Amino acid sequence: MKVTVLQENLSRGVNIVSRAVSPRSTLPVLGNILMATDDGRLRLSATNLEMGITCWIAARIEGEGSTTVPARTLSDLVNTLPVDNVQLNLDARTQNLNVRCGTTNADIKCIDAQDFPPMPSIDLDGAVQLNVAEFKEMIQQVTFAASTDEARPVLMGVLLTVDKDNVTMAAADGFRLSVRKATLATHTQRPFNLIIPARALNELARVATEGEEPVYMAVPKGRNQVIFRYKDVEVTSQLIDGSFPDYQQIIPRSFKSRTLVSTAALVKACKQAEIFAREGMNVARLDIRQAKGEMQPSEVEISAVSEETGKNETIVEATVDGTGLLIAFNVKFLREALEVIRTPNVVLETSAPNAPGVVKPVGDDSFLHVIMPMHV
Amino acid sequence: MTIRVLSPDVASQISAGEVIERPASVVKELVENALDAGARSISITIQDAGKRLIEVADDGSGIPAEELELSVTRHATSKLVEAHELFQITSLGFRGEALASIASVSRLSLTSRVEQGKTAARLKVDGGKTGKVESTGAPRGTVVNVQDLFYNVPARLKFLKSDSTERRVIDSLVTRYALAYPNVRIKFSVDSTVTLQTTGDGDRRSILSALYGAESATQMLDVLAEETSMKLYGFISPLSLTRSNRRDIAFFVNGRWIQDIPLSTALVQAYHTLLMVGRYPLASLFLEIAPEQVDVNVHPAKAEIRFREPDKVFSFVQRAARRALLAYSPVPQVSQPNWGQTWSQTDPGWILAHPEDHPLDRAPQVPNSYPAASPSGVQVTGSNLAQSEFAQIPLLRLIGQVGATYLVAEGPDGLYLIDQHAAHERILFEKIIDQHASSKVASQVLLAPVVLDLSGSQASLLQENLEVLGQLGFVIEEFGPASFQIRAVPVIFNSSNASAAIRAVVEDFEEDETPLKSEIELRLAGRVCKGMAVKAGQVLSIEEQKNLLSNLEACRSPRTCPHGRPTMIHLSVDLLEKQFGRRGPR
Numbered sequence: 001m002k003v004t005v006l007q008e009n010l011s012r013g014v015n016i017v018s019r020a021v022s023p024r025s026t027l028p029v030l031g032n033i034l035m036a037t038d039d040g041r042l043r044l045s046a047t048n049l050e051m052g053i054t055c056w057i058a059a060r061i062e063g064e065g066s067t068t069v070p071a072r073t074l075s076d077l078v079n080t081l082p083v084d085n086v087q088l089n090l091d092a093r094t095q096n097l098n099v100r101c102g103t104t105n106a107d108i109k110c111i112d113a114q115d116f117p118p119m120p121s122i123d124l125d126g127a128v129q130l131n132v133a134e135f136k137e138m139i140q141q142v143t144f145a146a147s148t149d150e151a152r153p154v155l156m157g158v159l160l161t162v163d164k165d166n167v168t169m170a171a172a173d174g175f176r177l178s179v180r181k182a183t184l185a186t187h188t189q190r191p192f193n194l195i196i197p198a199r200a201l202n203e204l205a206r207v208a209t210e211g212e213e214p215v216y217m218a219v220p221k222g223r224n225q226v227i228f229r230y231k232d233v234e235v236t237s238q239l240i241d242g243s244f245p246d247y248q249q250i251i252p253r254s255f256k257s258r259t260l261v262s263t264a265a266l267v268k269a270c271k272q273a274e275i276f277a278r279e280g281m282n283v284a285r286l287d288i289r290q291a292k293g294e295m296q297p298s299e300v301e302i303s304a305v306s307e308e309t310g311k312n313e314t315i316v317e318a319t320v321d322g323t324g325l326l327i328a329f330n331v332k333f334l335r336e337a338l339e340v341i342r343t344p345n346v347v348l349e350t351s352a353p354n355a356p357g358v359v360k361p362v363g364d365d366s367f368l369h370v371i372m373p374m375h376v
Numbered sequence: 377m378t379i380r381v382l383s384p385d386v387a388s389q390i391s392a393g394e395v396i397e398r399p400a401s402v403v404k405e406l407v408e409n410a411l412d413a414g415a416r417s418i419s420i421t422i423q424d425a426g427k428r429l430i431e432v433a434d435d436g437s438g439i440p441a442e443e444l445e446l447s448v449t450r451h452a453t454s455k456l457v458e459a460h461e462l463f464q465i466t467s468l469g470f471r472g473e474a475l476a477s478i479a480s481v482s483r484l485s486l487t488s489r490v491e492q493g494k495t496a497a498r499l500k501v502d503g504g505k506t507g508k509v510e511s512t513g514a515p516r517g518t519v520v521n522v523q524d525l526f527y528n529v530p531a532r533l534k535f536l537k538s539d540s541t542e543r544r545v546i547d548s549l550v551t552r553y554a555l556a557y558p559n560v561r562i563k564f565s566v567d568s569t570v571t572l573q574t575t576g577d578g579d580r581r582s583i584l585s586a587l588y589g590a591e592s593a594t595q596m597l598d599v600l601a602e603e604t605s606m607k608l609y610g611f612i613s614p615l616s617l618t619r620s621n622r623r624d625i626a627f628f629v630n631g632r633w634i635q636d637i638p639l640s641t642a643l644v645q646a647y648h649t650l651l652m653v654g655r656y657p658l659a660s661l662f663l664e665i666a667p668e669q670v671d672v673n674v675h676p677a678k679a680e681i682r683f684r685e686p687d688k689v690f691s692f693v694q695r696a697a698r699r700a701l702l703a704y705s706p707v708p709q710v711s712q713p714n715w716g717q718t719w720s721q722t723d724p725g726w727i728l729a730h731p732e733d734h735p736l737d738r739a740p741q742v743p744n745s746y747p748a749a750s751p752s753g754v755q756v757t758g759s760n761l762a763q764s765e766f767a768q769i770p771l772l773r774l775i776g777q778v779g780a781t782y783l784v785a786e787g788p789d790g791l792y793l794i795d796q797h798a799a800h801e802r803i804l805f806e807k808i809i810d811q812h813a814s815s816k817v818a819s820q821v822l823l824a825p826v827v828l829d830l831s832g833s834q835a836s837l838l839q840e841n842l843e844v845l846g847q848l849g850f851v852i853e854e855f856g857p858a859s860f861q862i863r864a865v866p867v868i869f870n871s872s873n874a875s876a877a878i879r880a881v882v883e884d885f886e887e888d889e890t891p892l893k894s895e896i897e898l899r900l901a902g903r904v905c906k907g908m909a910v911k912a913g914q915v916l917s918i919e920e921q922k923n924l925l926s927n928l929e930a931c932r933s934p935r936t937c938p939h940g941r942p943t944m945i946h947l948s949v950d951l952l953e954k955q956f957g958r959r960g961p962r
Binding site (some may be wrong): 116151172173174175176177245250280281282283307308328330354356368372373374375376 | 811816818819820821822823824826849851864865867874876
């Protein structure tokens with residue numbers, strides 16, 4: 001293999017695929033990045049067997065070939081090279097990769113590419129097309145609610161449902177549920193649903209910078225995998241087996257009290273409450289109060305108490321429809337939900353101190369978040 | 377296939393299998409018989425790990441010649457007449473199965489003479505076929521000679537472990553009985569070498585060294601506690617002496633060696649937060665309890681027993697052990713072999729202190745030839761005891777900080793080195809535990825209720841304790857006969873699996889512990905560690921150091937951090953004097 005690439009391209013590619021390298025594996029080749037000439041470009045791939053990332057970069061190819069390069073060594077070296085042409089020259093017999101750039105000359109010991117697990121490639125036929133900006137927002141609004149507890153692997157994933165021209169993402173741990181819907185540009189013939197590890201989606205969101213090109217999603221038959229393609233990057237992930245809980249049942253159908261507040265004001269009040277709540281059990285109380293008189297506003301008082309540090313109360317102006325209520329939430333959960341809402345106002349629907357609360361952006365019915373209360 | 381009644385041969389081999397599973401079981405049954413016969417001296421001989429020969433000779437009451445034949449038939453015993461006596465058993469055996477079982481799987485010869493008998497009588501049984509009683513000469517007592525064990529049960533023979541394993545099992549069994557009956561002279565020979573010989577003078581400590589090795593034996597702490605109808609005595613290891621498994625925890629209930637998991641759990645609980653995770657104490661504990669309080673007739677080999685009031689017994693054991701531990705347990709001593717080079721390999725005391733260097737056969741004589749190499753261990757505990765009854769540390773005068781990691785302080789009995797991180801962890805841990813105890817319970821409602829299926833006994837246990845769980849912050853509803861629906865969990869558990877949390881609680885109920893105490897402590901300890909405590913390498917001002925010391929003095933168990941590592945090391949005045957040659961090494 002003999003290729004020449006630009007340092008900035010190589011650096012970008014290595015940094016993207018490095019996210020999938022498994023640094024502590026019993027298989028040494030998983031700590032390496034596959035480097036292969038591929039149809040006039042240089043292909044870089046890394047995988048930890050759960051998730052894989054492939055990135056193609058522009059290259060001038062003088063000799064075909066492939067090898068796997070230790071990821072740490074390669075990325076540390078490439079990131080310090082000057083912005084110039086980098087010549088990569090592999091001695092196939094010794095698996096020695098010579099890296100030459102400016103005045104730098106390095107030899108890296110590599111492992112034969114045959115040892116590297118095969119990476120599936122996307123088949124754009126029948127792939128679902130998604131809008132980058134919207135898809136990124138969906139991921140951000142949903143993945144934080146996924147569980148980190150390995151005891152229930154299904155909840156560590158995000159349920160992605162495609163039906164006709166609708167796509168829905170849902171994630172839940174034991175205490176909250178986030179659901180985001182979107183419309184597809186193209187119509188899908190066959191509805192399907194997948195449980196994708198939250199981690200893989202987060203990596204995808206990192207790779208997919210805003211732009212006009214769509215994200216393609218394909219599910220190769222019988223492989224229990226999903227592949228995403230954005231521009232010159234492909235992210236492959238194993239799917240999680242199992243059945244996701246029927247979250248539709250969890251979403252309350254009615255409410256007794258509807259509280260409309262400014263999103264920013266409520267986020268700020270939650271952050272303040274969290275300063276005191278984090279010492280204890282993360283409990284914040286929301287006292288939803290109706291207007292006392294004609295001319296007075298209704299309001300929500302958010303308060304937290306800590307044995308150690310003290311206590312605080314913040315009053316946020318609100319429009320309350322229905323009865324007043326005193327309800328307690330894990331303030332971290334509430335804050336995380338509010339922070340992904342883009343609209344200036346938000347609505348909190350509640351029924352009773354022991355019944356779930358629903359957070360919705362005002363004027364946008366594509367997102368909703370269910371959060372379970374706490375008993376104190 | 378037609379149904380047939382098994383032939384007596386087959387039936388007896390099957391039931392022998394329950395009692396006699398390995399050579400050690402033979403030794404156990406025969407030694408217990410000898411003890412029941414009131415022997416003052418017992419001699420045990422084995423060859424080929426007991427496969428070729430097991431001989432147990434005693435000077436007990438013996439078996440009259442006319443009863444010899446009866447003694448090897450099944451369910452023949454002199455120890456029990458009426459069924460109701462089963463609940464007041466004071467002898468070790470009572471089932472009347474041992475001799476018959478052994479006889480059915482070996483070539484057995486039984487020689488016995490009673491006090492009044494003119495001659496002894498001998499009976500041979502070959503694989504269950506009883507021979508004729510012959511007259512012969514022998515001293516008072518009984519000699520049981522078991523040859524070619526399992527010769528007619530090749531399957532059993534095949535499943536025996538290696539010779540050295542079987543020998544070790546027998547060895548530890550004999551040693552434990554020697555420990556339980558210090559007034560009986562016990563001689564144990566393996567392939568014509570005497571490996572254990574006790575004097576029968578009632579001194580348990582000298583036998584202890586045969587069991588644990590001389591060095592460990594001298595460190596073992598005495599336990600003695602009495603309550604109405606119960607008495608516990610024996611030895612437990614100090615915090616500095618641990619094993620990675622529970623195999624060295626032995627319980628004797630009314631002189632019988634039993635393997636009871638709840639009992640050893642009770643003991644391990646006494647060490648809770650004092651030992652590192654995965655380390656277990658050593659113990660030989662003797663529980664005396666009114667015979668009607670236990671049911672020994674649960675297991676053919678009598679390795680398991682039931683207590684009438686298990687909770688009472690377990691908490692008694694735990695309290696007794698904890699008290700002994702806190703009262704005696706000193707700050708870990710700097711062990712002499714590690715301190716300076718003066719204790720070289722040539723020092724005989726040092727060599728003796730290593731159990732692997734001296735075979736068991738010399739062990740019983742060790743107390744005479746080996747004037748307690750680490751007297752400080754015992755003496756210092758005594759002097760500590762005088763100052764404070766429990767684990768409180770003495771008043772310390774701060775000297776300074778070493779390596780930005782350890783505090784140096786002087787106490788009335790020498791020098792103390794204190795690990796600042798471990799000490800601060802202990803202080804914070806106790807503070808958080810107190811806070812947690814006084815704070816209100818908060819519980820987090822689950823998005824979807826979790827259904828939990830339990831076994832029948834666990835379900836009824838949970839049902840009885842639903843109220844207690846409610847106070848802890850669980851909201852649980854019954855959901856069918858042995859199913860429950862968890863609606864909310866305490867906040868401290870909100871990052872984990874709800875059903876796992878409930879299972880942990882049920883296990884706590886089963887083991888009679890304060891529910892979730894250990895789980896909660898574990899979580900709190902984890903939080904303390906997450907950077908709240910001062911780190912090693914952090915320079916502290918004099919004021920901070922003084923404050924740390926005085927806070928540590930106020931702790932309930934200041935000697936260990938919440939993970940069981942020691943917070944301090946003690947160099948006694950005694951040790952310093954020896955190291956500087958002001959006094960002789962011993």
